[in-house]
Amino acid sequence: MDIFEKCRDFASTGFYESYGHRVYLRPLRPSAHPGEVLINGRSVVMAGSNDYLGLARDPRLAEAAVRATRLDGTGCSGSRTLCGTRDIHEQLEDACAAFLGREAAVLAPSGFQTNLLLAGLLGKDDVVLGDRHNHASLVDAVRLAGARYHRYRRDGVARAERLLSEAPPGAGRVIVTDGLFSMEGDLCDLPAITALADRCRARVVVDSAHDLGLLGATGRGVPEHFGLEDRVDLVTATFSKSLGSAGGVLAGPAEVINFVRCRARATVFTAGMAPSVAAAALAALDIVRTEPERRTRALEVAERMHNGLRALGYDTGNSVSAIIPIPIGDKVRCLELWQRLLDAGVYVNPVIAPGRPEGQEMLRISFTPVHSDAQLERALEAFAAAGRATGVIPRTPPGSFTPVRIARPPALAQETARPRSAAVPVSTATVR
The missing domain is CATH 3.40.640.10 (Type I PLP-dependent aspartate aminotransferase-like (Major domain))
Incomplete structure (x- = not known):
């Protein structure tokens, strides 16, 4: 058998251009705005990098x-x-x-x-x-x-x-x-x-x-x-x-x-x-x-966005870090949510097979200390609209949610402690 045969049969279009768009290997360019990137000349909030301390463009x-x-x-x-x-x-x-x-x-x-x-x-x-x-x-x-x-x-x-x-x-x-x-x-x-x-x-x-x-x-x-x-x-x-x-x-x-x-x-x-x-x-x-304040800010932003998303009705799994997973469990819905977020000016990572087993599709999200409060607010607004339009979250936010407490050094953890099992009324949750 010709070892190239598998390459001819490989459904590359199905993976790299799923949902009728180029999902992966998409060229990104730096934006004039920290915390954003350019895609086809348009500046969008980058919520999908591993640049956890915002140093890649320092x-x-x-x-x-x-x-x-x-x-x-x-x-x-x-x-x-x-x-x-x-x-x-x-x-x-x-x-x-x-x-x-x-x-x-x-x-x-x-x-x-x-x-x-x-x-x-x-x-x-x-x-x-x-x-x-x-x-x-x-x-x-x-x-x-x-x-x-x-x-x-x-x-x-x-x-x-x-x-x-x-x-x-x-x-x-x-x-x-x-x-x-x-x-x-x-x-x-x-x-x-x-x-x-x-x-x-x-x-x-x-x-x-x-x-x-x-x-x-x-x-x-x-x-x-x-x-x-x-x-x-x-x-x-x-x-x-x-x-x-x-x-x-x-x-x-x-x-x-x-x-x-x-x-x-x-x-x-x-x-x-x-x-x-x-x-x-x-x-x-x-x-x-x-500059330990970078690390402090990164963890504060992560906790804020975890709980802002949970207040909307999203599940962020067992994460206690700057990595925010949103399990979807369906390829089409995952890519539809990704596309709606991108249309709203927020770039995230859709993870489907072979990156995740079928039925375990997810979005992977992360923010950095260089993201401004306005950018974080803009992202949450995009997640609210896109999640409701795709049915990933309910149209009416839940009455309460279990907050995430980010993994912090003991001294900082004591200052920000809240019992993980405590249900927080959405009306008291804030992203500002």
């Missing part, structure tokens, strides 16, 4: 990237092992290790590739447990290594413990998990995971792609949020979310990082990160450290 990152380009050029022309290492790489690695409280760190040119570095550490006899909603890059790392991979549900700790206890003698035991799940917006149960690891003498790897810079008292992510940094063995993260750049980092014990740096195919056989990208990430890391 002039300080751009200036750092320009300076690095002038100093080191546009690319490294080789792997880090041979001729691709620059001073800016070592500066960023040292800064990441210090920020995360780890002995050492190693970079990779993308977040996906960062997780593939784990394949250099795993062997075919090792047993790896992973949350069933882990990012594809974590799954592919285990597959690339040929290790034995078992997925667990978040409520399936007992089964997970049995799988670890049945590992062959001499096999390594590892638990890998997203810190903040990219679609659902909820957190891993790190206390249960680390307790399981202690009982089964397993190592713990947390992918902080979506929580680095956003969660924890100083922005170090989910391990800091739970106060369990010393119980997590390795942390992976990407710079393409809160840090407004690209690439990623793996941080942990120096001996482990040195081994991965020299043995992982994902770093030995790839060109070094572009100097401009590394410089932008380094500048962003400094902003995360010195």
Whole structure:
């Protein structure tokens, strides 16, 4: 059989141009208005990016990237092992290790590739447990290594413990998990995971792609949020979310990082990160450290929009983060809601098969600290009209709703605490 046959049969139009419009791979351009993008020359509110701290267009990152380009050029022309290492790489690695409280760190040119570095550490006899909603890059790392991979549900700790206890003698035991799940917006149960690891003498790897810079008292992510940094063995993260750049980092014990740096195919056989990208990430890391008010504002906006949408009758699932999922459960209705929102000037992400199983279609939404109050209000008005027109929400708002309380550092959480089970009358809910 010709391997190209599947390409001829692939219904690309059905996926990329669903609902009669170009849904995916749509070109976006920067707008003169922060928090907005241009689509076909029209400025719309961007409510679908991973730019959680609003740094992707910060002039300080751009200036750092320009300076690095002038100093080191546009690319490294080789792997880090041979001729691709620059001073800016070592500066960023040292800064990441210090920020995360780890002995050492190693970079990779993308977040996906960062997780593939784990394949250099795993062997075919090792047993790896992973949350069933882990990012594809974590799954592919285990597959690339040929290790034995078992997925667990978040409520399936007992089964997970049995799988670890049945590992062959001499096999390594590892638990890998997203810190903040990219679609659902909820957190891993790190206390249960680390307790399981202690009982089964397993190592713990947390992918902080979506929580680095956003969660924890100083922005170090989910391990800091739970106060369990010393119980997590390795942390992976990407710079393409809160840090407004690209690439990623793996941080942990120096001996482990040195081994991965020299043995992982994902770093030995790839060109070094572009100097401009590394410089932008380094500048962003400094902003995360010195401007905690960005993180505070991001969490305030997230909570406000969660509860503003809930007051309208939307379900935002179990998310406690800047990621706001709206389950729809029907492809046509999901895309119709997406189109009506875009027509009203709000860009969100529709997630359908293969991104989600059929029957679990959803919208994925996020806002940033650079969104103005007027933009947030405009977005809620669009959601009200579009949701009622498509029947996703009732025409009359519910009398009350269960509020979301965003995951915050303990001190901030106490200041804004409200019992999660408390029903808030819609008449008292405000988005201003």
